[in-house]
Amino acid sequence: MDLRFTPEEVAFRxxxxxxxxxxxxxxxxxxxxxxxxxxxxDIVRWQRILNAKGWAGLSWPKEWGGTGWTAIQKMIFLEENQVAPAPELSSFNITMIGPVLIQFGTEAQKKRFLPRAANIDDWWCQGFSEPGAGSDLASLKTAAKREGDFYIVNGQKIWTSTAHMADWCFVLVRTDPNARKRQEGISFILVDMKTPGITVRPIISIDGSHHLNEVFFDDVKVPVENLVHQENKGWDVAKFLLGNERTGIARLGKSRERVNASIDMARQVNANGRPLIADPAFRQRVAQLNVDMKALEITQYRVVSAYDQAGGSGKPDPLSSVLKVKGTELLQATTELAIDVAGPMATPIWAQELEALNEPDDLLEASSASVGSYLFLRAASIYGGTNEIQKNILTKAVLGL
Amino acid sequence: MDFQPSDDQRLLIESVERMLADNYSFAQRKTYIAEPAGHSEAMWSRFAEQGLLGLPFAEEYGGYGGGAQEVMLVMQAFGRALVVEPFLATVVLAGTAIRTAGSAEQKQALLTAIAEGSLKMAFAHGERQARYDLTDVVTVAKKNAGGWVLDGSKTVVQHGEAADKLIVSARTSGERHDSDGITLFIVDANAQGVARRGYATRDETRGADISLSNVQVSEADVLGTVGGGLATVQAVVDAGIAATSGEMVGAMEAMNAMTLEYSKTRVQFGAPIGTYQVVQHRMSDMFMTQEQGRSMAMLATMMIDEEDPARRAYNMAMAKVGVGQAGRYVAQSAVQMHGGIGMTEEYAVGHYFRRAMVIERLFGDPAYYLQRLAETVV
Structure with a gap:
């Protein structure tokens, strides 16, 4: 056991x-x-700067322009990047489709898509969830029928983040409706979003933002060369992808960044005739969050160092479900802190007022924006497998029930 | 970073677990508690034979040469078995005081005797008015021709009754809350003027109130520098926090294992309660909390060797809060999941609950440390 960072890791940070x-x-x-x-x-600009440095392909091997970093190094990078605060790497490009193609893609698919994914020349989105298939993904119905050199896709996806900005979408489709088990008979295909027959409809989130979409497929022709892995083996690909998705999911740097922002605001607002930062109840709340973040930080390093020690090929660690649940609870708690600091100033939507100001009013803007992430991040305990699903996973994997 | 135990550490854990499996069932433990000392002399000898009583001492003192990690691992095993012998009081607390501040002669005499099992010690620092404040010392030591004379009283001294020698803090200068002016003394537990009143504590170990009136000690009994004892007290407290954090993890592991087992066998409404999702999710929460607590116990262990005192204090406080809160949640949940049987004296889970409650408030409770942490928010 050596519970300290190595000098190399410290230097890397x-x-x-x-x-x-x-x-x-x-x-x-x-x-x-x-x-x-x-x-x-912003996301594109920053990811291109990172890509030029060779830091975009976070978990990719070096031969595909990746960093070749250890899991601990990746975690250090994610933390520093989030706490800066800088835009996070496109998870669709970097932690989803990239590793999937590296693992399952043909040589041609890798050459065609990986460099463009690293540089966000293509913006990817994820077509998994359907109206009837949320946490229970295997019940998906969107169908792909083989006709000559094409799949003809019909159906509907929902909760598709950033589909309205996307150039490409990786989609789970049912290619064998008569398969013995629901998981068999699913395929993983790559769909150009400009293909005729695709309709993207916005879903406005409770924070007022347009992030989510419905995507309708109406006789959409997808070349069979865009099949990843084998036909009817898409569930393996999906499982691989979802396993990858969970490693960075604690988003601890983001939580820290939110706490730092709240402290900044608390210096500027008054409560009971003194700056809020001087209020013992506020300080204690921050202290509690610091404790919880510390515990999660160490749990996270336990997971990633075990991953490194297993040569990067270990089985999914059930502790990663702990990271998901505790990480998202914490993230939500930090956004709650921010709106509580903003107080009554959290309620108005100041957009026009802020634009009309000659001098920027950072406090007003931060107060108003704090609610955006509070509302938007209610999704954190829902996406990536709801926290309740994570507890089901733990029930099986750890408790053996 | 590397969180896996080394091969040597693995061997150590295995040998301790084997010994406890053979000798420390819940029923056997009951007979140890019933002994006059409140613990088993035979087990104490066995710990000595196995090298555990010199675990963190250098080999020149008959020790095993282990560090904070080894202590954490052994305390985890002790936590799982609810060990009642005065390992914490003697080896961890008094041992740390002597290792930190002792002269060559003191180390040679005391550590060697502890390691071989012939000397039990207790750390007598806390006072009734002090709550968790380490500087709140009113017991006094006055210089005289023969050395020093001690007057005052100490409270809830763990295993104070069983100890052969005590490490007593007393004020040699300054005022009640001053950091300077606290001095540590090694006091024979049977010295003239030492009166001990032992009592059971909620976790079935023993505590004692100790009064000192006109207790004469020699110059050679001063441990460390005169007036500079607080740093040693702090080192002892840090070692205690790290060790009991490990013990709490062990207790949580045991409670979670018992709860899981119970959920498989307890049938209600025609099915084992472990098949109900509400029970499964509660147990998942208990597991997650245990693992967060384990992370914090590792933090405390890591901080034992931290040289920057501010960083060390900050992280120790965080660990104490995290482990204490985790232990409380798991213990309360374990009793709840067991239902009525969890409320009974005959069943083990309540005993873990009580030990967790005691650990939570040894050396300061989460509320106390949270307040300290709140002061550092800038």
């Missing part, structure tokens, strides 16, 4: 921190510091 400090465009950082979500152009 310094290197990452310095690079982000020197290269993250100030306008992006300032925008995010106020609590806003990064815009598409």
């Amino acid at each position: 310094e290197e990452v921190r310095a690079f982000i400090r020197d290269n993250l465009p100030a306008d992006i950082r300032d925008w995010m510091k106020l609590g806003h979500a990064p815009r598409k152009e």
Whole structure:
């Protein structure tokens, strides 16, 4: 047991921190510091800077332009990047489709898609969930029928994040409706979003943002060369992808960033005739969050160091479900802290007022924006397998029930 | 970073677990508690034979040469078995005081005797008015021709009754809350003027109130520097926090294992209660909490060797809060999941519950440390 970071890991953190400090465009950082979500152009701009540095293919092997980092290094990078705050790497491109193609893709698919995914020349989205298939993904119905060199896709996906911005979508479709088990008979295909027959309809989230969509497929022709892995073996691909998705899911850096932002705000607002930062109840709440973040940080390093020790090929660690549940609970708690600091100023939507100001009012803007992430991140305990599903996973994997 | 135990550590855990499996069933434990000392002399000898009583001592003192990690692992095993012998009081607390502040002669004499099992010690620092404040010492020591004379009283001294020698803190200068002016003394437990009143504590170990009136000790009995004892007290408390954090993890593991087992056998409404999702999710929560607690116990262990005192204090406080809260949640849930049987004295889960409650408030409780942490928020 050596519970400290190695000198190399400490130096790596310094290197990452310095690079982000020197290269993250100030306008992006300032925008995010106020609590806003990064815009598409912010995400693309930052990921291209990282890609030029060779840091975009976070979990990819070096031969495909990846970093070749250990899991601990990846975790360090994610933390530093989130706490900066900088836009996070596109998870669809980097932690989903990239590793899937590296694992299951043909040589041609890898050459065609990986470099473009790293640079976000293609913006990917994920077509998994359906109106009748949420946490119970295997009950999906969107059908793909083979006709010559094409699949003809018909059906509907829902909760498709950023589909309205996307160039490509990886989609789970049912290719064998008569399969013995629901999981057999599903295939994983890549769909160009410009293909005729695709309709994207916005779903406005409770924070007022347009992030989610419904995607309708109406006789959409997809070349069979866009099949990943084998026909009817898409469930294996999906399981692999969802396993990958969970490793970075604690988003601890984001929680820290939210707490830091709340502390900044608390210095500027008054409560009972003194700055809120001086209020013992507020300070204790921050202290409790710090404790919970510390525990999660160490649990996270336990998971990733075990992963490294297993040569990066270990079975999915049931502790990653702990990361998901505790990480998202914590993230939600930090956004709650922020709106409680904002107080009554959290209620108005200030958009026009802020635009009309000659001088920026950071406090007003941060107060208003805090509610955005509070509302939006209610989804954190729902996406990636709801927290209740995670407890079902733990029930099986750890309790053996 | 590497969280896996080394091969040597694995061997150590296995040998301790084997010994406890053979000798420390819940029923056997009951007979140990019934002995006059409140624990088993035979087990104490066995610990000595196995090298456990010198676990964190250097080999020159007959020790095993282990560090905070080994202590954590052994305490985890002790936590699972609810060991009642004064390992914490003697080896961890008094042992740390002597290792930290002792002269070469003191180390040679005391650590060697502890390691071979012939000396039990207790750490007598807390006072009734002090609550968790380490600087709140009013017991006094006055210089005289023969050395020092001690007057005052100490409270809830763990295993104070069974100890052959005590480490007593007393004020040699300054005022009640001053950091400077606290001095540690090694006091023979049977010295003239030492009166001990032992009592059972809620976790079935023993505590004692100790009064000192006109107790004469020699200059050679001063442990460390005169007036500079607080740093040693702090080191002892840190070692105690790390060790009991490990013990709490062991207790949580045991409670979770018992709860899981019970959920498979207890049938209600025609099915084992473990088949009900509401029970499954509660047990998942208990598991998650246990693992978060384990992470914090690792943090405390890691901090034992941290040289920056501020960083060390901050992280120790975090660990104490995290482990204490985790233990409380798991213990309360374990009793709840057991239902009525969990409320009974004959069933083990309530005994773990009580030990967890005691650990939670040894060296300061979560509320106390949360307050300390709140002061550091900037």
